[in-house]
Amino acid sequence: MAAGDTVLKPDFAASRKHFIFTDEHEALRESIRSFVIKELAPHAEEWEETTFPDSVFKRMGELGFLGLDKPEEYGGQGGDYYSSLVLAEEMVHSRSGGLAMGVAVQTDMAMPPILAFGTEEQKREWAAPAIAGDTILCLGITEPDAGSDVAGIKTRAVRDGDEYVINGSKTYITNGHRAHVIVLVTKTDPEAGYDGFTLFLVPMDAPGVIREKKLEKLGMHASDTALLAFQDVRVPSTAVLGQVGKGFYHIMWELQGERLIGAAGCVAGAQRVFEQTLRYATERTAFGRQIGKFQVNRHKFAEMATKIEAARQLVYTTAWRFQNGEYPVREISMAKLYSARVAVEVADECIQIHGGAGYMKEYGVERVWRDMRLNRIGAGTDEIMLDVIGRSYGL
Ligand SMILES: Cc1cc2nc3c(=O)[nH]c(=O)nc-3n(C[C@H](O)[C@H](O)[C@H](O)COP(=O)(O)OP(=O)(O)OC[C@H]3O[C@@H](n4cnc5c(N)ncnc54)[C@H](O)[C@@H]3O)c2cc1C
Numbered sequence: 001m002a003a004g005d006t007v008l009k010p011d012f013a014a015s016r017k018h019f020i021f022t023d024e025h026e027a028l029r030e031s032i033r034s035f036v037i038k039e040l041a042p043h044a045e046e047w048e049e050t051t052f053p054d055s056v057f058k059r060m061g062e063l064g065f066l067g068l069d070k071p072e073e074y075g076g077q078g079g080d081y082y083s084s085l086v087l088a089e090e091m092v093h094s095r096s097g098g099l100a101m102g103v104a105v106q107t108d109m110a111m112p113p114i115l116a117f118g119t120e121e122q123k124r125e126w127a128a129p130a131i132a133g134d135t136i137l138c139l140g141i142t143e144p145d146a147g148s149d150v151a152g153i154k155t156r157a158v159r160d161g162d163e164y165v166i167n168g169s170k171t172y173i174t175n176g177h178r179a180h181v182i183v184l185v186t187k188t189d190p191e192a193g194y195d196g197f198t199l200f201l202v203p204m205d206a207p208g209v210i211r212e213k214k215l216e217k218l219g220m221h222a223s224d225t226a227l228l229a230f231q232d233v234r235v236p237s238t239a240v241l242g243q244v245g246k247g248f249y250h251i252m253w254e255l256q257g258e259r260l261i262g263a264a265g266c267v268a269g270a271q272r273v274f275e276q277t278l279r280y281a282t283e284r285t286a287f288g289r290q291i292g293k294f295q296v297n298r299h300k301f302a303e304m305a306t307k308i309e310a311a312r313q314l315v316y317t318t319a320w321r322f323q324n325g326e327y328p329v330r331e332i333s334m335a336k337l338y339s340a341r342v343a344v345e346v347a348d349e350c351i352q353i354h355g356g357a358g359y360m361k362e363y364g365v366e367r368v369w370r371d372m373r374l375n376r377i378g379a380g381t382d383e384i385m386l387d388v389i390g391r392s393y394g395l
Pocket of ligand 1: 139140141146148172379380381387
């Protein structure tokens with residue numbers, strides 16, 4: 001273009017596809033979004049009361065959505081990591097954080113360790129049916145006396161001939177009431193420090209597995225959250241997932257994927273409630289003006305949009321590193337920390353912009369805040385993320 005030919009004007013409505021996504025990702029995005037809006041979102045309020053039904057897994061399995069980035073030999077779609085990000089982003093249109101979390105536990109928390117560290121038999125027995133939506137998974141790290149301090153867990157697995165005997169308890173376990181199998185973090189050698197942990201795949205119908213109670217929560221009401229007890233649970237040595245003694249490192253690897261997917265969900269959730277609030281701010285009037293036209297509110301939108309965009313770029317760039325074989329623990333921790341904070345700040349500000357309506361259930365904004373609030377705690381608290389980042393500089 002020759003200088004002077006055309007006047008460049010900003011085009012704020014132009015589509016802004018990020019460079020990590022191809023046209024196929026965008027087609028996938030459209031098909032997931034239309035499924036989520038048509039088949040999941042209409043039940044959001046009902047599932048807050050009842051938790052979402054297991055049939056959601058079956059339906060999503062049929063559609064191929066539980067195995068987007070999983071190998072084709074186990075029924076997956078064989079896509080890249082970005083396809084998993086697309087799922088996490090589009091699930092926010094269900095308007096149900098609890099549902100999105102229950103699905104993410106299946107696809108991005110419990111399943112990756114099975115596929116990464118499992119034997120061929122374990123992958124066929126547990127990952128393939130989970131991808132099909134026939135089997136539901138959960139992940140057991142946290143205990144009543146050890147959450148952030150993963151190394152402080154007490155659940156013990158003791159070898160007895162060809163078997164292991166497991167005793168202990170786990171708490172806050174998402175999908176814990178509905179799951180068929182748990183990826184369980186145990187201590188096999190209390191004297192061996194970080195080399196004393198082992199993962200197991202424990203069927204939830206094994207004698208001695210007790211689903212003690214359904215826990216009630218501030219948000220994420222559509223998900224089920226369990227307190228579990230393991231009393232002399234016997235499993236064969238073939239139930240060991242990965243290497244005996246390497247469970248701590250295996251679970252730390254798992255947490256990286258979980259944190260990045262969680263961060264993507266936070267950004268998308270923040271974007272959705274931002275858009276909902278933007279519409280509200282153009283419809284609602286006070287003192288003879290749209291409330292969005294008050295400078296104070298215009299600036300609130302500008303602040304929110306800037307933070308959401310910054311969080312998005314951090315998540316995408318980090319995902320690019322992850323997809324390209326790096327193990328970017330520092331950046332994942334930053335993305336998780338920042339996105340969760342932004343999501344909670346945005347949800348809070350959106351309640352404020354809605355005024356009294358923001359406090360009412362009817363608008364769903366208060367639910368976004370309650371659901372999002374978990375992200376500053378689950379999968380590693382803000383404080384733990386700060387510590388990981390700080391320590392990465394040798395401090
Ligand atoms: C709804 C929900 C669903 C969950 N789902 C699962 C699941 O499916 N599977 C699972 O295993 N877990 C799950 N969790 C557990 C979650 O990951 C933990 O709650 C989280 O890791 C924090 O552990 P904690 O609750 O024991 O807090 P604590 O570790 O007791 O922390 C309490 C406070 O102390 C701070 N703190 C602790 N250590 C430090 C430190 N070294 N430096 C500075 N501050 C520190 C924390 O940041 C926090 O503010 C879930 C939790 C919730 C609420």
